[in-house]
Amino acid sequence: MGSHEDWQRWFESHSGPLLLLARQWGASRSDAEDILQDAFVRFWKHRRRVNDPAAYLFRSVRNAAFNLVRAQTSRRKRLEIAAAPESVFSPAAEDGELRAAVETALGRLPVEQREVLVMKIWGGLTFQAIGTVIGIPSNTAASRYRYALAALRKDLNSG
Amino acid sequence: MNNSWDELEQKLAALRPDSPAPAVWEGVRRRIARRRLLRRRAVLGLVILIGGLALALPSMLPHQAVRPSQHQPVASSVKLPHQVKQLLRHQPLVSSRRFPRFAAPQCSELAYLRAWGHSSAAFRRLLLKNSLRKSPSEPRRRPEYLLIREYSQ
Numbered sequence: 088m089g090s091h092e093d094w095q096r097w098f099e100s101h102s103g104p105l106l107l108l109a110r111q112w113g114a115s116r117s118d119a120e121d122i123l124q125d126a127f128v129r130f131w132k133h134r135r136r137v138n139d140p141a142a143y144l145f146r147s148v149r150n151a152a153f154n155l156v157r158a159q160t161s162r163r164k165r166l167e168i169a170a171a172p173e174s175v176f177s178p179a180a181e182d183g184e185l186r187a188a189v190e191t192a193l194g195r196l197p198v199e200q201r202e203v204l205v206m207k208i209w210g211g212l213t214f215q216a217i218g219t220v221i222g223i224p225s226n227t228a229a230s231r232y233r234y235a236l237a238a239l240r241k242d243l244n245s246g
Numbered sequence: 247m248n249n250s251w252d253e254l255e256q257k258l259a260a261l262r263p264d265s266p267a268p269a270v271w272e273g274v275r276r277r278i279a280r281r282r283l284l285r286r287r288a289v290l291g292l293v294i295l296i297g298g299l300a301l302a303l304p305s306m307l308p309h310q311a312v313r314p315s316q317h318q319p320v321a322s323s324v325k326l327p328h329q330v331k332q333l334l335r336h337q338p339l340v341s342s343r344r345f346p347r348f349a350a351p352q353c354s355e356l357a358y359l360r361a362w363g364h365s366s367a368a369f370r371r372l373l374l375k376n377s378l379r380k381s382p383s384e385p386r387r388r389p390e391y392l393l394i395r396e397y398s399q
Binding site for chain 2: 091095098099102103104106107116119120123124127128131132174175176177182185186189204208209236239240243
């Protein structure tokens with residue numbers, strides 16, 4: 088990956104899932120975009136030492152989102168009541184209901200399960216890579232994923 | 247059970263996460279370009295600094311004395327310039343009477359030093375430095391003839 092076009096293509100293919108992950112930690116869309124931009128510039132700076140770019144970026148985004156949300160906790164509590172919920176998925180006419188239902192169900196999951204689900208389904212990472220990103224064994228990542236799917240299925244079926 | 251898991255996974259995967267605004271990539275591109283420019287400037291500055299030092303260093307090093315050929319006879323009578331006579335009158339460097347063995351016949355020590363490429367000012371500084379030595383391991387003043395010998399050779 089060397090030319091400008093390569094970089095841009097790679098960014099476009101991975102930026103959506105990365106943005107989704109940042110927002111699972113409660114970051115607003117604009118904060119998530121800032122986090123994404125910082126993470127990508129940081130990755131470019133260390134690109135020669137990185138073996139797995141996707142895992143590096145997911146870890147970078149996750150840590151930044153976690154730190155940002157922790158720093159903004161008090162401000163967030165004041166604002167979340169007034170703020171309208173922002174959609175995390177791209178709007179499409181044929182699955183509008185499913186999109187809304189999944190967003191609601193995702194919001195109800197614990198964040199530990201949510202982030203594993205996002206990295207597996209939309210990020211395309213293996214359980215091994217997810218374990219490396221979060222710092223847990225791959226079996227634990229697989230367990231969290233199964234619990235998340237089970238909870239989602241139950242929520243979607245009941246809804 | 248597996249079919250239902252796969253079905254759910256497929257439904258979820260069909261949902262596309264929202265992409266960031268185009269300005270995000272634009273910002274990334276600009277920040278990377280700015281880093282590249284700063285790095286190029288730093289490298290250029292370093293090259294200029296090293297080049298400047300390489301050019302300036304030779305002029306900062308002390309000049310090597312031009313040693314006269316060993317076969318070149320020391321002049322039996324050296325005519326000293328007027329300024330040097332003045333200097334000797336005000337502050338005689340050494341007395342040829344004290345160091346007959348060392349001095350060439352009828353040749354002052356100054357001329358001898360000059361033949362080795364040293365100036366009187368340099369040797370006066372050396373003498374001054376020698377007189378200021380206070381190290382207990384060194385004698386306070388070393389005999390001038392030793393200084394001349396060491397300094398010249």
